[in-house]
Amino acid sequence: MRTRISELLNIEYPIIQGGMAWVAEHHLAAAVSNAGGLGIIAAGNAPAEVVREEIRKARELTDKPFGVNIMLLSPFAPEVAKVVVEEKVPVVTTGAGNPESYIPMWKEAGIKIIPVVASVALAKRMEKYGADAVVAEGCEAGGHIGELTTMALIPQIVDAVTIPVIAAGGIGDGRGLAAVFLLGAEGGQVGTRFVVSHESIVHENYKKRVITSRDIDSAVTGRSTGHPVRSIRNQMTRNYAKLEQEGKSFEELELLTLGSLRKAVMEGDVVNGSVMAGQIAGLVSKEQSCKEIIEEIVDEMKHLIQNFHF
Template identity: 80%
Template sequence: MEGQKALHTEICDLLHIKYPIIQGGMAWVAEHHLAAAVSEAGGLGIIASASATAEIVRNEVRKVKELTDKPFGVNIMLLNPHAPEVAQVIIEEKVPVVTTGAGNPEKFLKDWKAAGVTIIPVVASVALAKRMERSGADALIAEGCEAGGHIGELTTMALIPQIVDAVSIPVIAAGGIGDGRGLAAVIMLGARGAQVGTRFVVANESIVHDNYKKRVISAKDIDSTVTGRSTGHPVRSLRNNMTRNYLKLEEEGKSFEELELLTLGSLRRAVVEGDITEGSVMAGQIAGLISREQSCKEIMEEMTDEACRVIQKGW
């Protein structure tokens, strides 16, 4: 009972979900099949808008609604040139939740709030967390550098308690969480839920190419690396020929433009085409813990059951 109570947090009530687990907004990965499956399993599924146009996002939203009547959300990458139009789609399609990344969402908050959208920005520092709370965010996703894709500098262990102490709104932890022990740990740090990305990459319902899934499942603990530190845009991926070439060019002091040419379209090549040699196989450090493909329902139930046991009895 103690574990079950600990897992019913303010995030469950805020988002109207059974479990305090949010699926990460992973570009090319988090589309309607995965989002709907996570929501049906009791968490919050997320559609990643990435660089998509407003109409593509609108179509994804409508497809999710055909598959589930449970709450879901859309992640807006604010560097997307179509972000203003996507922000309007959130309102027009009555999307319950929006998460944001890669920028400051303040200019959209007033309209979203007026439309009753629950707003959860992704932050990687205490300063940004405080600013988002002042701007009217309903909750925050605090993401440590263990995560896959674009990352900050602080680890989840260091970041979560500092942000929890700095704000009064609920904090959702992200980065390096892939099982029930991780979920229990971040709740003990003061988070009220967890965002999970890499483990959902290998879900049965994930449309990711089998080559990508197998690479994640076969990953060892030291198999991820970070490229792009020299450009100010660090990205965590699994090591391959592309990351080796990128790091070599960084060491040689190549320009941002030259480095960008190497990665142009590389995530799509990995996710859609299955090119795990020259594509960008984004995954978090937790990949070394992931050993099999499961349904979203199995993932959610396994994580929450384990978290309850850990909270109630310890090891």
């Protein structure tokens, strides 16, 4: 499967693992890379030296390319931006902000820069400032989201930029990957399905909650604050929605979610924790290895395209 994305990133399959905070650490990133995709370590709010250690641990598990996702709202983002240069990380994806100030430093180091975008305007701006590709993420995705759906967003961004586009949001099998290829994308980012992989370190309660989810089981909270987040419905999302309806302040809402993702991922609290997952969770029915997930997606996509008849 050769696309501009697989060639740009020197990977076998144009499948990128989502940069999910607390979930995407060195075990998962290395497993995805070893399976032929591009594994991603999520820096999240971690200090720079923690990220450095994750990079070095991943290198002990794989000799394949992998990347680091930098959450630009993190207070440690400036230091992490330098660590990826010092550690010679081949690929950086970014989210929750504008990476323009770091792009010259990364380009000088030969790093491939792939910002996550949720609008045509931001995609065009990222191309102007030297991004090598963009991840166009629809609101079906888990975690922090924009407003446009994948179906609407991808072709508009593909038409607006000349750099390759990776689609994200609602991709969980070969049908999803085939669909975004037909929309003009040259790669797909998968998040929720890798959450329940064997190599994922998330608590078994979290995995079971994703696997048993139905199509209608996710909810978006935080629209009133300008930071919408998609998670699986539970007591925390209900409490949050109630406070939003009551017009509570941003600070009060943030207090409710403080540490909630870690609580779900590490401690298995799927009642009061934040169980971030995309709408595609209703399609995820079992735990598999990263290799099995990627091969299943690719085989299904190839079969569909090769046997498609008008």
